Amino acid sequence: MNDAAPVWPVMSIAEAHARLTAPGAPFEIAEATIRGVPTRTWKNAPPTLRDVFLNGMRFKDREFLVHEDERATFDAFGRATLTLAHRLIADGVRKGDRVAVIMRNLPEWPVAFWAGQLAGAIVTPLNAWWTGAELEYGLADSGAKVAIVDDERLERLSAHLKSLPGLERVYVSRLRTAAGDDRCRRLEEVIGAVNDWGGLPELALPDVPLAPEDDATILYTSGTTGKPKGALGTHRNMTSNIGAGGISAARNFLRAGQPLPELDATKLPQRCTLLVIPMFHATGLSATLSPALNAGGKIVLMRKWEAEPAMRLIEREKVTATGGVPTIAWQLIEHPARAKYDLSSLVTVTYGGAPSAPELVRKIAETFPGSQPGNGWGMTETTATFTSHLGKDYEHRPDSAGPAAPVGEMQIRDPADGRTVLPAGAVGELWVKGPQVVKGYWNKPEATAETFVDGWLRTGDLARLDEEGFLFIIDRAKDMLIRGGENIYCVEVENVLYEHPDVMDAALIGIPHKTLGEEPAAVVHLRPGGRATEEELRELVRSRLAGFKVPVKIAFWPETLPRNANGKIMKSELKHAFPRETEAA
Structure with missing residues (x-):
């Protein structure tokens, strides 16, 4: 009897990626010329965010959004989204206009986002935690024509609306008092309450041409000058995350010597994510919400993160994935009431965006048997996921952020000249290239020229790569x-x-x-x-x-x-x- 532990890994990262991206394989790679630069891309990725929306409509009767006592199926979400998209077009929104979304995580958030996309707008999510003055800056800098907000954000913005003459319309969700500005309308007058979305008429898609390289989003990231910069992203930037997330899990099966699981979402049990990070972040939007819509997943929302109510939701909704930042994982692990709840549905607990202790990897594996810990590295400028780290790879390299998705390239360059590429193991500045990298900064040509060079993004992070391409972030060169x-x-x-x-x-x-x-x-x-x-x-x-x-x-x-x-x-x-x-x- 052979009690020896199975050999792991049975193949290298390069070999696993080669199998998964070969012609005819599920993650096949093609080459596209993007702004004059030859770039590896996902051949089978949805071309635009409209295609992500249409893919979601394959799952009409499944639940998509859950928030307290509100529930919306994919069909109900689709009806609300199309209704709002047609209203935006009636309001005069044309392709390339900016539509801002400013609200906490509510079911109306993805409706507002995809309605703007279907209308051809550049959707501009602003940080719902910003002050009124910060929100005024974001609206003015982006030149937003329409804003879709919740009543808390309107309250914060009310004193600043007079300074925003270019803002033509404001739709307000869950408004409790009079708006006090003629441009404001109740969002419910257009789409109704969440539980009534299923009764809205079934409308046709707006006739707006969209292509992968069309502008789709402006996501703000703080700048070293103290003023936030708007990262201008395309439809391809957004949809590239779908392949980047999926290949990480598939790679783990191959490295463990196991056959690939079924990858067709229509043949799989529904994945359920407790989304507790803001949708205005690239991680919440691009790495979580968009893939869930594309693959028929369910999103459960909380007003604010609290560990015990979260465990109650995990048990009730049979949540399979959650995370976002290490805080969430630690609190789930250490909460004294954890034993009261059945958390066995959890398959993955992932996080990024903050330094994490290597011991957290071990704790997740101990506390949630059968689940996989995961982390990764990305920036607003890479539309979230650039590297991903999951399961055994993460357990074996807990201080790494993982390898890049195979459409991405990473180089460690000498910070002194920004050109000399350093060998494996050397510490320098991380530069990255791939279909996730945004076009540049909105209306900031000098900052764009400094940060985006010949298709490469200068990240400002000090890092090293090991021989197999695993990324190790050493420090942040930017003062952040x-x-x-x-x-x-x-x-x-x-x-x-x-x-x-x-x-x-x-x-x-x-x-x-x-x-x-x-x-x-x-x-x-x-x-x-x-x-x-x-x-x-x-x-x-x-x-x-x-x-x-x-x-x-x-x-x-x-x-x-x-x-x-x-x-x-x-x-x-x-x-x-x-x-x-x-x-x-």
Whole structure:
């Protein structure tokens, strides 16, 4: 009797990818010339987001969206989406116009997004956590013609609407009081309540020509100047994520020596995802919502993340996948009430967007037998997923973000010249290329030219690649930290701190946090005689920026902050201002 453990892996990453992408294979690769650059693409990916919508309509009677006591089938979702699309066209929305979506995770969010797509608009999701001033900037910068918002966002925006003359119409979901602006209309007047969508008329698709390289989205990412930049994405950018996510799971079967499972979504049990990260993020939209619609999956929404209500939903809806950031996984693992709930339906617990402890991989495997931990790397500029890491590959390399999808290319270049490609194992700046990489930044030609070069994206991340192509992120070259999946660009917070007359020097750094990955903390040096307090400075930031950007702690440095020969603050030395947090890490 042979008790030896099965050999793993039975084939290399390259061999697995070669089998999965060969002619006639499910993830076959073709080549397209995109903006003059030959680029590998998925041959079988949906050409546009309209095709993703039509693929979803194959599953008419399945439930698609669940939110509290609201439920919508694919058919009901389709009717609401087409109704709103025709209204947008009647409002004067034409191909290339911008339609902003600003709301928390509600069933109306994907209706608004796909209605804009079917009308030919460039749909512009804005961060629902932004302040009114930040939202005003996003609407003005994008030149949005129509905004579709919830009542909480309208309340935040109301004082700023007068500064947005180009915004012609605002549709408001779940409005509880009078809007106070003639441009505002209740969204329910167009599509009704969620549970009534199935009674809407069945309308034809709008007659709007769409192609893979047409502009589809503007997703905002914070910039090192402190002002967010709009990443202009195409339909191909969005739909490329569908193949990038699918091939990761298929690759694991081949590396384990197992036959490929059925890949036709119409022949598979429905996948159910508890989506607790915002749909305005590339991960929530491009890596989660769009693939679910394409393959007939169910999306369960929560108003806000809470571990025990989430476990209740996992049990009730037989959720097969959840995650988003390490916080969520840790809280599911460590919650004292976990044993009360049947979480056996969970197949995958994935996350990205924040540093995660290697021990989390082991904990997921121990706590949820039969499930696979997963993570990955991507940016708004790569429309989410660029590398993905799942199951045994992740367990064996828990400090890696995985290999790139085979349509993608990665290089580690010398940061000094941005051209010299470094060998495996060397640390340098990560550059990536592929059909996921967006066209550039909306109305920012200089930033575009600096970041997008001959089809390659300069990521600003310091990283290395091993011999098999697994990515290891070493540090962020850009001055940014990530709190539970939310990007915080340090200069944005520092600029607010400098507004206080007592502050002479300020720097924002990340301090370790077990579940969020890191949190923002500030170190400031006050002018002689300055009397600013920690709470006063935190309140100043809170009044200007979204809550997640407010420093959790502020330390006062007795002298000018340490700088190098070039005058740049040496933030590594400032960690000593928070010794307890540093030691705990």
